[in-house]
Amino acid sequence: MALTAYNHVPVPAFMYGTAWKKDATKQLVELAVASGFRAIDTANQLIHYNEALVGEALGVLAQKGFKREDFFLQSKFTSLDGQGGRAPYDPSADLTTQVKQSFESSLAHLGTDYLDSYVVHGPQARRGLNEADWEIWTAMENLYHSGKTKTIGISNITASQLTLLCEQANVKPLMVQNRCFAALGWDKAVRDICRIHHLIYQGFSLLTANREALVDPEIRAIAQRLGAGPAQVIFRFAMQIGMLPLTGTTSEKHMREDLQVEQLELSPDEIRQIETIAL
Numbered sequence: 001m002a003l004t005a006y007n008h009v010p011v012p013a014f015m016y017g018t019a020w021k022k023d024a025t026k027q028l029v030e031l032a033v034a035s036g037f038r039a040i041d042t043a044n045q046l047i048h049y050n051e052a053l054v055g056e057a058l059g060v061l062a063q064k065g066f067k068r069e070d071f072f073l074q075s076k077f078t079s080l081d082g083q084g085g086r087a088p089y090d091p092s093a094d095l096t097t098q099v100k101q102s103f104e105s106s107l108a109h110l111g112t113d114y115l116d117s118y119v120v121h122g123p124q125a126r127r128g129l130n131e132a133d134w135e136i137w138t139a140m141e142n143l144y145h146s147g148k149t150k151t152i153g154i155s156n157i158t159a160s161q162l163t164l165l166c167e168q169a170n171v172k173p174l175m176v177q178n179r180c181f182a183a184l185g186w187d188k189a190v191r192d193i194c195r196i197h198h199l200i201y202q203g204f205s206l207l208t209a210n211r212e213a214l215v216d217p218e219i220r221a222i223a224q225r226l227g228a229g230p231a232q233v234i235f236r237f238a239m240q241i242g243m244l245p246l247t248g249t250t251s252e253k254h255m256r257e258d259l260q261v262e263q264l265e266l267s268p269d270e271i272r273q274i275e276t277i278a279l
Contacts, residue, residue: 001262003244005174006198009116009150012072013239014259015039017204017248018054025050028250029057033066035255041177041202041246043076043121044106047084051075051109059111074117074175075106076155077136082121095132099139103148117175118149122156129164141171151175153199159189166197177202177246182210182278186241195242204246206234213277222270229257236261237274 003011016032018025018041029040043049058071077099080091089101107113120140124132140152153175154165166172176194180187180203187203194201213219214230223233235258238245247258266274 001239003200005151005200006172007151007174009174011116011151011200011244012037012039013244013262014235015041015072015074015202015244015246016255017041017246018050019043019048019248021053021248021250022050023053024250025053026057026060029054030060031252032255033057033061033071035252036259037255038070039072039074039116041074042106042110043078043119044088044102044109045076045078045083045121046086046088047082051106055108055110062111068112072116073110073112074119075103075110075115076119076121077102077140078121079124079132079136095135096139096142099136099143103143107148114147115149117151117153118143119153119155119175119177123154123161125161127158127160129161137165137169141169144171153177153202157190159193162190162193166193166199172197173199175200175202177204179203179205179209180238180243182213182274185279186238186243186275188275191241191243200244201242202244202246203238204248206238206245206247207231210234210278213274216277218273218277222266222273226264226266228261228264232257232261232264233266233274236264236266237271240266240271241275 001013016037042051042054088105089098143149144152151174153173155177176199178187191201219230223230235245
């Protein structure tokens with residue numbers, strides 16, 4: 001099963017996230033691909049990611065017969081305040097140049113001449129969108145128009161900011177990636193905007209941000225009915241409500257279990273139960 005962006009680009013239904021993997025990144029990407037993942041999420045942000053090691057893994061996989069088009073590769077532009085003092089671009093350059101330099105650095109790290117998705121790691125402003133946000137987004141649109149990235153998107157964004165971006169941008173985001181909390185109705189306000197505008201919502205921290213849900217008796221009862229684990233129930237729920245879930249597991253067993261969720265099916269009543277589980 002795959003999703004489709006509003007510009008008709010196919011997107012795998014599950015994505016492997018490489019944040020916080022450090023020196024294990026290369027080995028874990030190889031393991032994720034061996035387990036069946038074909039979508040890989042990274043970022044050009046040394047404080048939390050090692051994008052170059054993702055590229056090394058892709059090089060090994062190429063020697064094993066994998067082609068570039070077998071993978072959906074997503075990276076991110078991270079602004080200076082999120083770089084921990086180690087920016088992959090000239091920190092004194094204008095934002096447009098920083099976006100270009102970061103993007104070209106990502107291509108070099110990943111050994112490719114295009115990305116499937118390029119995402120802004122988050123708005124500069126806490127509320128609304130400021131001049132810096134619009135300059136960055138215009139640079140993203142230019143990359144999209146150049147054909148160097150098939151889709152563009154934004155992460156860590158509020159519903160009001162996303163509404164503004166969709167209303168005023170020349171190119172609406174195709175991807176929205178947020179940390180997803182059950183206590184906020186699984187980010188319902190942002191997901192509703194994504195549904196209206198046909199954007200793909202990517203949910204991360206589905207397990208780590210929702211530990212209470214994993215031990216909830218209702219979730220456990222559903223898991224028992226399906227002969228699955230609570231984590232599998234959460235991931236299947238995410239898929240059935242139209243979300244693209246990310247997993248960052250380091251366990252080969254869990255990688256395989258995560259991908260098996262496409263064979264599960266929750267009833268409409270079960271979906272309603274989970275949607276309101278923490279409300």
